[in-house]
Amino acid sequence: MCADPGIGSPKNIILVIGDGMGLSQISAAFYNVGRKYSLEAFPIIGFQKTYAANNLITDSAAAGTAIACGCKTKNNFIGVDPKGNKCESILEEAERFGLATGLVVTSSIQHATPASFFAHQPARNLYEDITLELLDSGIDLFIGGGKQHFERREKDERNLTQELKGKGFEIFDYFNNDLATIKPDTLKRFGYFTADKEPLSAIAGRDYLPQAATLAANFLKHRSPNGFFLMVEGSQIDWAGHSNKTEALYEEMEELDLTLQKLLEFARKDGNTLVIVTADHETGGLGLNRGTSNLLAPKFTTNGHTGVMVPVFAYGPKAELFRGIYENTEIHTKMQQAFGFSQN
Ligand code: MG
Ligand code: ZN
Numbered sequence: 001m002c003a004d005p006g007i008g009s010p011k012n013i014i015l016v017i018g019d020g021m022g023l024s025q026i027s028a029a030f031y032n033v034g035r036k037y038s039l040e041a042f043p044i045i046g047f048q049k050t051y052a053a054n055n056l057i058t059d060s061a062a063a064g065t066a067i068a069c070g071c072k073t074k075n076n077f078i079g080v081d082p083k084g085n086k087c088e089s090i091l092e093e094a095e096r097f098g099l100a101t102g103l104v105v106t107s108s109i110q111h112a113t114p115a116s117f118f119a120h121q122p123a124r125n126l127y128e129d130i131t132l133e134l135l136d137s138g139i140d141l142f143i144g145g146g147k148q149h150f151e152r153r154e155k156d157e158r159n160l161t162q163e164l165k166g167k168g169f170e171i172f173d174y175f176n177n178d179l180a181t182i183k184p185d186t187l188k189r190f191g192y193f194t195a196d197k198e199p200l201s202a203i204a205g206r207d208y209l210p211q212a213a214t215l216a217a218n219f220l221k222h223r224s225p226n227g228f229f230l231m232v233e234g235s236q237i238d239w240a241g242h243s244n245k246t247e248a249l250y251e252e253m254e255e256l257d258l259t260l261q262k263l264l265e266f267a268r269k270d271g272n273t274l275v276i277v278t279a280d281h282e283t284g285g286l287g288l289n290r291g292t293s294n295l296l297a298p299k300f301t302t303n304g305h306t307g308v309m310v311p312v313f314a315y316g317p318k319a320e321l322f323r324g325i326y327e328n329t330e331i332h333t334k335m336q337q338a339f340g341f342s343q344n
Contacts, residue, residue, distance in 0.1 A: 009340045010274035010317040011227035013090075014217060014263055015331075017067070018256055019060055019113055020238030022282025022310050028246070028298050029253035031288075038260035039277065042313035044320055048328045049309055050281040053082045056307045060238065061124040063280035063328060064116030068231075070332030078112060078130065079120035090335050091117040091229055095138035097341060100224035102139065104216045106199050106209055106255075107235035108146030109134065113280060117231055128155050135160055135167070140188075140223055143212045145195030147173060164191060179211050184219035201236050202251035209234065210258040217266045217273075227272070227339075232259065241283030244300040249286075267316050274316040274338055278331065281305045 018025070030037045052062035052075050059075040066072055069079055069087035080086055091101045103114045110131055112124040119133040131149040134142065150160040161171050172182060173193040182192070192212070200206040213232045220228035234256040240249035260277065267273040284300040285308075291297030312331065314322035318338035322331075 008317050010338055011272040012217075012221065012230070012270065012274070013228075013335055013338060014213075014230045014232065014267070014273060014275045015067075015090075015335070016232045016234070016256075016260065016263065016275065016277040017064075017113055018234045018237045018253075018277070018279045019107075020241040020281065020283030020305070021234065021253075021256075021279035022286065022306070022308055024282070024286035024288055024298075025237060025241070025249060025253060026311065027288055028286065028296065029250065029257065031296050032250050033254065033257065038257050038264060039313050041264055042275075042277065042315045042319075044314040044322050046312040046314070046322045047309040047325045048278060048312055048331060049326070050279075050328050051307060057305050058281050058328075059124075059305065060112040060280050061116065064113045066328040067278070067280065067331045068116040070329045070336075072327070072329055076124055077122060078115050078124050079118075080122060084122055086120040089117045090332055091139070091231065092137070093336070093341055094229035094339070097339070098224070098226045099339075100140045100220040100226075100228040102141035102216045102220050102228065102230045103144065103233075104142070104209070104212045104230070105144040105233040105235050106194075106202075106206060107144060107233070108149070108195070108198055109142050109144035110146045110149055111144075111198075111235060113233050113235060114142075114144060114231065128153055131160060135163055141190055141216055141219055143192040143194060143208075143216060145193065145197060145199045147193035147196045150193075179208060179215060182215065184215055185222050187219065188223070190219070199236075201239065201248055202255045203245075203248045207255060209255050210262045213259045214262045214266065217263065221270065229335075229339075232263070234259070237279075238283045241286065241300065242303055244284060244303060246298045249298075264315065272317065274314065274318055276322060276331070276335070277313040279310040280328075282308045282310055
């Protein structure tokens, strides 16, 4: 098996997932910001079908697994097929091909979406087991919450932060280190905890994603001449949807827009980076109704997820692969194709 980067293949892929970000969430954000939204700069648009193996309404575990591993699975499953067999993720495959890899999220790092890229478990809430898999992964960088599962484990007395250091990681956290003080070119591997449990919502003051995503892209580029895979998640768009809070949604979408601006800037300068933006599913069944004085009156129709297709935006080398309507599992296949990973 070999990486065969065909003509025009990107060296790097940055996959951005807005958890729960359907077309309504994006449209609402467009109207709300009153300026050009970063997604309007993406030349290639597609749609993906989000359903799970056992349910037309997916959860973030099955959808994350589909996107990360190319495998339709049951809700609640992480990185395994419906029978429980392990599926290799694009991040793991990238590591196998000698690329640098990273995850940057606004949830805990053990949450379903990021976990789908490095863990293989029959249930998404097995946080301590998921944490152990991060330790054993070849990942070079992670930024997110969930510090407690490394340091105050219920199962055993292990201090996984110490063990991470033993594996060449430098570990930082929100309490002791400002992200701006981290010098990526001096590090080999690093983890940055943005919270003990779940990070704050954007409306409560969280704003690290643009800076963290930029830091990650620069670090990974420096780290590997062969290229990198980076997944960035706007995790809490979904939570705003579950709680039916429009103002919270706007703040989450604003942070994602600023992040996308930074990542596009990186990709433009680099010239060798494919940026893909999509969602795992829509959350809240958001309708954009007519309000008073020509204003939008967004209205949620559920506290759960819905089955509507979600858009895919692509920018950079091999972006054209992402045109059309396809299964969520094909995001994985298309990333493999873009990287030139041959399958046997
Ligand atoms: Mg998520
Ligand atoms: Zn959700």
